[in-house]
Amino acid sequence: MEIAMDVSLDPTLGCGQAHRWRKTADGWQGVLDNSVVTLTQTPGGFRCEGAVSKRKILEYFRHGDDLAAIYENISASDGYLASVAEACPGLRLLRQDPWECTATYILAVNANVKRIISMVESVCDEFGRDLGALRAFPTPGEILDGADRIAVCKLGYREKRFVDFAGAVEDGDVDLGAIGEMDYAGCREALKEIHGIGDKVADCISLFAFGHMESFPVDARIKAILRDVYGVEGTYAELADFGRRSFGDYPGYAQELLYHAKAVSLVQAQSGGSRPVSTL
């Protein structure tokens, strides 16, 4: 199936917002709507091999986002971001499944990308349904049914949080559908009620699963960029607010671009690290 879209698969699937995409010789392989799919870049978008509906693909890649308009808006807000946007065309935010996104970001706490991937994969290997080349991300029920085997996944102090979250979803104590109906502030607060979810993870889930564009997650990397490039330091709330009022109408996209720019070492080339550091 051919998908026409303004998108670059490499930064979009490889930037760390989703944790199960792997670049193989054939293209990007992952699981979408419980089907194994392989995505290959084309000039006008990408080709998708696998049993998934076009509707699901378009939804996952946030087809409605007008990337040109978003990049233009962001670029007008800030010179550094303009250079980042120009250097990284086609980076899209994804709309991830709320359950999987929340569960994986509970695992992502205080761990590097490699470790996050290893934890997510081990959870899929241990509990997920066999889909052929890959396994599905497990359902809450599948995790609870095999909870006595959870130790093999080596989740550390995330283990109890992960199983407890599965139980809360299964029991209806956490209603992700209802959280999806909330505005950004409500969504964020509701997510923070869940043990193991703090400011940063709540913002990631608000952005990557619930599509709240005003979310500006501040992790260690973003914090370093705000300090080194913008000379800003402060508490989580202060830094997130700085991001929200500084980068146009799409703070979430701005955050993802800044994050990716750091990944490709643009910060050193652009900042020079000469600006004074101030507090808010």
Add this chain to the structure above:
DNA sequence: CATCAACCTGATCA
């Protein structure tokens, strides 16, 4: 309300 040590695990660095 801000600060801070403790926390599982695995990788890197001295």
Add this chain to the structure above:
DNA sequence: ATGATCAGGTTGA
């Protein structure tokens, strides 16, 4: 080789 430090934070005091 073996210990310190750190990595996409959160919690609880």
